[in-house]
Amino acid sequence: MANFIKNSLMTACLQEILEDAKEEIILISPSIKLQPWVKELLSEKEQEQRVKITLVFGNDKDNISQSFSKEDFKFVSGFPNIEIRHEPRLRANYYANENKALLCSMLLHDIQPNNNTIEFGIQVNQSLMGGITGHTVDSESWNYFQNVIENSNLLYRRVPEFEDKMLGLSKKYIDSETEIDTLSKLLRVRIKK
Numbered sequence: 001m002a003n004f005i006k007n008s009l010m011t012a013c014l015q016e017i018l019e020d021a022k023e024e025i026i027l028i029s030p031s032i033k034l035q036p037w038v039k040e041l042l043s044e045k046e047q048e049q050r051v052k053i054t055l056v057f058g059n060d061k062d063n064i065s066q067s068f069s070k071e072d073f074k075f076v077s078g079f080p081n082i083e084i085r086h087e088p089r090l091r092a093n094y095y096a097n098e099n100k101a102l103l104c105s106m107l108l109h110d111i112q113p114n115n116n117t118i119e120f121g122i123q124v125n126q127s128l129m130g131g132i133t134g135h136t137v138d139s140e141s142w143n144y145f146q147n148v149i150e151n152s153n154l155l156y157r158r159v160p161e162f163e164d165k166m167l168g169l170s171k172k173y174i175d176s177e178t179e180i181d182t183l184s185k186l187l188r189v190r191i192k193k
Contacts, residue, residue: 002137003123005102013102013123014095014111018042021051021097028056028094028145031067033109039075049080049160049173056152058090070189073156077184077191080160080176084183087152094145099126101141155183 005013018025018041025045032055034042045051055076059067064086076082095102104111104121124138157180162171184191 001125003125004120005104005123006120007118010102010104010106010119010121011111013100013121014038015041017095017097017100017102018045020099021045022048023051023098024096025051025053026056026094026096026101026145026149027054027108028090028092028148029108030058030090030093031107031109032057032072033069033107034072034075035109035111038108038111042076042079046079049162049176051081053079053082054085054149055083056085056087056090056149058087065187068183068187070187073183073187073189074191077156077158077178080158080173082156082158083154084156085149085152085154087148090148090152092145092148093121094141096142096145100124101138101145103141154180155186156181 018038025042042053045053053076057064057067068084073084076084093104093107095104095108101124102121103124104119106117106119106121110117110119122137124141126138156178158176158178160176161174163174165172
């Protein structure tokens, strides 16, 4: 199901996406600049190692620090289950979890309470029919942006390691390992590994 939303409702929608995520958070925007309230909500997910966070940013292929700040990289680089990707052709904004998405005109750093600009978006919720037929806005947008993610340049990946417990019926988080990190060099920043 799709709903037209505008202005401050986009802040509420993004907040729901971040708070309700149980498996995945996807933030796709030409510029990733995290507002304090977004950082606070993401921090709550840092302890949930199974929640995979994917950030995709674009623009400025010659100077990516214009599109992704060192401070924000330092903030997210320690998250246990995260990918950061770059797609220089990106101009779209898409924010999602496993059940809900927001396709909108507003850059991530502009989504904040009391923003006085004229903005709009489409909120889509996962529908049972979409899963069956595959022909709804939610499934089509999800598939499109999964393709964008897969075809973007992977700059940073940190993955959690789990230990099987109770004959494999449950898993215990052990630690996370940074598998790929070319972003530190590009941003000229040192992070704790």
